[in-house]
Amino acid sequence: DIQMTQSPASLSASLGETISIECLASEGISSYLAWYQQKPGKSPQLLIYGANSLQAGVPSRFSGSGSGTQYSLKISSMQPEDEGDYFCQQSYKFPPTFGGGTKLELK
Amino acid sequence: EVQLQQSGPELQRPGASVKLSCKASGYTFTEYYMYWVKQRPKQSLELIGRIDPEDGSTDYVEKFKNKATLTADTSSNTAYMQLSSLTSEDTATYFCARALYVMDAWGQGASVTVSS
Numbered sequence: 057d058i059q060m061t062q063s064p065a066s067l068s069a070s071l072g073e074t075i076s077i078e079c080l081a082s083e084g085i086s087s088y089l090a091w092y093q094q095k096p097g098k099s100p101q102l103l104i105y106g107a108n109s110l111q112a113g114v115p116s117r118f119s120g121s122g123s124g125t126q127y128s129l130k131i132s133s134m135q136p137e138d139e140g141d142y143f144c145q146q147s148y149k150f151p152p153t154f155g156g157g158t159k160l161e162l163k
Numbered sequence: 164e165v166q167l168q169q170s171g172p173e174l175q176r177p178g179a180s181v182k183l184s185c186k187a188s189g190y191t192f193t194e195y196y197m198y199w200v201k202q203r204p205k206q207s208l209e210l211i212g213r214i215d216p217e218d219g220s221t222d223y224v225e226k227f228k229n230k231a232t233l234t235a236d237t238s239s240n241t242a243y244m245q246l247s248s249l250t251s252e253d254t255a256t257y258f259c260a261r262a263l264y265v266m267d268a269w270g271q272g273a274s275v276t277v278s279s
Contacts, residue, residue, distance in 0.1 A: 057226075090265045099258055099269035100208065111267065142206055147264045151224045152198075154208040 058082050058146050062068055062155030068163045069134040077158045079144035081125045088148035091129045095140040103142075104129060136162055165189040167270035174276045179249050183273045185259035192240040193217040195261040199233060199244045202272075203255045211260050213262070214242060221246040249277045 059082035067161040069075045079089065087107035092100035102111045104120035107127055117132045131138055139162050185197065199211040212223035216235040223231065230253070232245040238251040246253055254277045260266035 062165075088264065092266075100266070101270050102265055102267045105265040133211075139223070145266075147262075149243075150222060151210045151212075152262075152266075153210070157207045 058085065058149055058152060058153050060111075060144055060146055060153050060155040062144055062158055064158060065156065066159040066161070067160045070163045071134060073134045073135070073163075074130065074132045075128045075134060075160065076131075077142055077144075079122075079127045079129075079155050081146055081148075082101075083128070084124050085146045085148035087123060087127075088146055089120070089122065089127045090145045091118075092143045092145065093138075093140050094143065101142060117118065131160075134160075134162065138162075165261070165268045167261065167268055169257075169259060169270035169273045172274040172276070174278065175249050177250055177277055177279055179277075180245060180247045181249065181275060182243055182245045183257055183259075183275070185244075185270050187240045187242070187261065190261070192235075193237060195263060197233075197235065197242040198260045198262050198266055199231065199242075200258045200260060200266075201255045202258065208258075211244070211257075216242065246275070249275075251277050253277050 061080045089107045093105040094100040108120045119130045142158045166188045168186045193216045196213045198213045201209045211227045214233040216220045221233050235242045256272040258272045259270040261268045
């Protein structure tokens with residue numbers, strides 16, 4: 057299975073700050089990379105797919121980039137509602153595998 | 164609006180089995196895979212397997228092959244997952260999610276607690 061290594065494990069950001077979360081795949085995944093946000097007690101919600109395509113309804117302050125084995129999620133201008141857990145996921149090969157998650161908190 | 168409505172929380176004894184349901188609405192049930200994902204408390208997400216409701220074919224992650232059984236009923240647009248021989252390791256929240264390549268709609272999750 058493809059291993060997804062996500063960093064950092066936790067992050068604290070101030071209101072309006074720009075943050076980045078990284079995801080490293082154990083092999084090339086040809087941009088078959090998605091990002092999800094999960095709030096406490098809720099199900100994950102798709103933010104980004106295809107490494108850089110914004111899911112409908114997701115604010116434009118979220119963006120994704122990367123290629124090959126290295127990918128990142130950027131949130132420009134941190135908002136209170138952005139607090140939560142973030143997961144990357146590859147869908148290049150079955151089974152889809154997830155990163156370990158990043159807990160984002162407002163400072 | 165796409166909705167996946169999952170069954171309620173379960174409290175089961177070790178060794179028992181449990182069957183979770185996931186009722187789909189707002190889209191054509193047979194046009195998407197249904198994935199099942201496990202999340203243990205404070206942990207990441209782990210795929211269990213997927214089912215193609217159109218023909219009932221399934222793919223399982225190796226470690227869940229003797230644990231989970233996925234089925235789908237196209238007459239009621241409902242997917243099911245049965246977990247057998249429950250142990251404390253099965254205590255988790257289980258999500259269903261529809262997908263082609265990405266999981267773009269998720270159920271609300273079903274909590275399973277295994278305790279004597």
